[in-house]
Structures are given as structure tokens and as C-alpha cells.
Amino acid sequence: MKIAFVGKGGSGKTTLTGLFALHATRNDQTVVAVDADINMNLPGALGVSVQHAQFIATPHNAARIYEYLRGSNNRIETTKKFVNTTPPGTGSNIWNIDSNASTPLDSMAVEFGGGRGKLMMVGSYETDHIASGCYHGQLGVLENVLSHTRTGVDSWLVADMVAGTDAFAGTLHAQFDAVFVVVEPTPEGVGVARHYRELAEAANVGRTVNIVGNKIEDGQDLRYLEKEIGVALLGTLPRLAGIKQHRQHGLSLADMQSTDIIALMQRIDARARDCAIAEDDRLGLLYNLHRARLEKPWVKNTYGDLSGQIDPDFSFARAS
Ligand SMILES: Nc1ncnc2c1ncn2[C@@H]1O[C@H](COP(=O)(O)OP(=O)(O)OP(=O)(O)O)[C@@H](O)[C@H]1O
Numbered sequence: 001m002k003i004a005f006v007g008k009g010g011s012g013k014t015t016l017t018g019l020f021a022l023h024a025t026r027n028d029q030t031v032v033a034v035d036a037d038i039n040m041n042l043p044g045a046l047g048v049s050v051q052h053a054q055f056i057a058t059p060h061n062a063a064r065i066y067e068y069l070r071g072s073n074n075r076i077e078t079t080k081k082f083v084n085t086t087p088p089g090t091g092s093n094i095w096n097i098d099s100n101a102s103t104p105l106d107s108m109a110v111e112f113g114g115g116r117g118k119l120m121m122v123g124s125y126e127t128d129h130i131a132s133g134c135y136h137g138q139l140g141v142l143e144n145v146l147s148h149t150r151t152g153v154d155s156w157l158v159a160d161m162v163a164g165t166d167a168f169a170g171t172l173h174a175q176f177d178a179v180f181v182v183v184e185p186t187p188e189g190v191g192v193a194r195h196y197r198e199l200a201e202a203a204n205v206g207r208t209v210n211i212v213g214n215k216i217e218d219g220q221d222l223r224y225l226e227k228e229i230g231v232a233l234l235g236t237l238p239r240l241a242g243i244k245q246h247r248q249h250g251l252s253l254a255d256m257q258s259t260d261i262i263a264l265m266q267r268i269d270a271r272a273r274d275c276a277i278a279e280d281d282r283l284g285l286l287y288n289l290h291r292a293r294l295e296k297p298w299v300k301n302t303y304g305d306l307s308g309q310i311d312p313d314f315s316f317a318r319a320s
């Protein structure tokens, strides 16, 4: 399953991504955790040192990744012809996270959870980016990785997304089986959560979106959220003093295992399995987005006609 935690800044995306990734590794599941935020907090939550970390969006690493993903797929003329929605085709390398094969992607990840987990980081905004680019451009390589990645029934790709609905709404929404919108019981949090739901409905992926209440202090908070969100919450997490204290002491979330946390993690696990989309159906979503993107004049002007990238003979079922 491929899942993402999204929501307003500070709502608890990183905390829930970390808790879920650690929960899954404890249950002998394979996990690729992706820190897709510009301010990388997931390594700390997972207890991972990033001293020797490699960011997938650096020009050098992105080039290695494109070379690998393209494989012998001649429908992608050169590695410079990858756009966010470029789909896999015959000859593409599909990154199977259950496989032990060593790939450039594995070499860029850092282990956690006793070796069952791998943390992948997109990148940060460096001083040399000032006045030259925006972070969201760096998410393109992540989208390509996601569309060329295969997970199994006991393996997870879990993304801690950057705050802001734009990255999700653009094209990333097509990549996940389930998306968990983390929301605090505040009008601002509720507004952002509603917006994610509206965008997902408009993009025909409404069924993938689930709302998780966080930092709930009392019955009043819960009633407020239930009333204002307007749909059933998947679950909630109380404001837990232990989470803040752990982080204040520079500790990971590895030993945070209260009954509240475990119950929520089990719900997230079950819902993600319920929402799982067949790989070839997800590919159909990606084709639609790719076609729409190709109509944009700037894409035509920059890349030429990329419609040949859609391979009618490709299916994930056949690629196995
Ligand atoms: N259930 C909780 N109980 C207590 N503190 C929490 C809880 N969830 C998150 N926090 C704290 O709230 C702060 C924000 O959480 P977190 O970093 O997970 O949010 P985020 O959505 O990832 O933020 P950002 O948008 O900055 O990436 C952190 O200090 C975290 O420790």
C-alpha cells in the first residue's frame, strides 16, 4: 500500500507518519518512509541519523534515478523527458520494495526499525536555490519514483507530505491508495481538511481520503471536529504529553506505544488495505493526468509531444 499523511502545517503529519512507520516495522512489515517535507523532521521522529543522507532531488541523484527508472523504455527518449506524470512502460524498472535487489533508490535510503524500514528524503531548500526555484519542483522526482514503485500486501510506502494543498492537488493525489488528512480541532485545521476533501472529490479520488483528528484534549474538541468536518472521523489521537517530551529530549517515537496510538495505527492499517487500488487502475489515473498535462502549452514548448510515453502494452501485472 502507498499512503500519505497530509494536512495543515503543524497538525501532526510527521508524528503520525513516524508512529505508523514504526508500528508497521514492529509488525514485521516492510516500510519505505518518505520525508517529502522541505523541513525534514521525519528522521528525528524515526530515530535516524541523516549525517550521510542522500536526497533524491539533488540534480546528481535525480539523474541516477531517472536513468534507473527509464531502464530500456525507449518511449522515454532521454532522462530529460521525465515529467511528473511520465508513466512506466515496457522496459522501465519498477522498484519493488519487497525485493532485496540493490538499486540506486535503495542506496539513497537510510535504514530504521531494525532493518525493516528505509527512510528516503526528497531534499531541502538550500541556500543556492534562493531566487532560482521552488521546492515543489523537487517533488517531481518523488512522483516518478512513486509511479514506478510496487508495494505488496505486507509492505508500505508511507509519505510525510509538505503542508499545502497544491502539491497534493496537482498530480500527487493519483499515487496513493489512501491519504490521511491530519486535523487539529481548530477552524483553520478544519478549513484545510475540507479543502483536501473537495480537491480529492474533484480529482475523482475522494474515496481515498480519510480524516484523522489529532491533539484532541476533551469531549468538546471531539464534538467540534465531528460537527465541523461533516464526515465520520477515521480515528483520533489525544494530545499526549509524552510525544512533546520525547521530542524535547531529542528522542524518537519508537517507544511511544499507548493503547490510543496502537488503536489508531490499526485503523489506519485496516483502512489503507480497504482503499487499496489495483496497480493498473492507478496507472489509468496517471494516464489521464499525463494526457491533461501534455495539453499545457508550457509542457509542449519545453518537452515536445510526450503522448508516446503512454504504452498501451504495459501493465503492472505483466511487468512482474
Ligand atoms: N498527539 C499529539 N500530542 C502531543 N503533541 C503532538 C501530537 N501530535 C503532534 N504533536 C506535536 O505537535 C508538533 C507538530 O507536530 P508535527 O511535526 O508532527 O506536525 P506536522 O504536521 O508534521 O508539521 P509541519 O507542517 O511543520 O511539518 C510537534 O511538536 C509534535 O511533537
Ligand SMILES: [Mg+2]
Residues within 6 Å of the ligand: 013, 014, 015, 037, 041, 160
Ligand atoms: Mg512535518
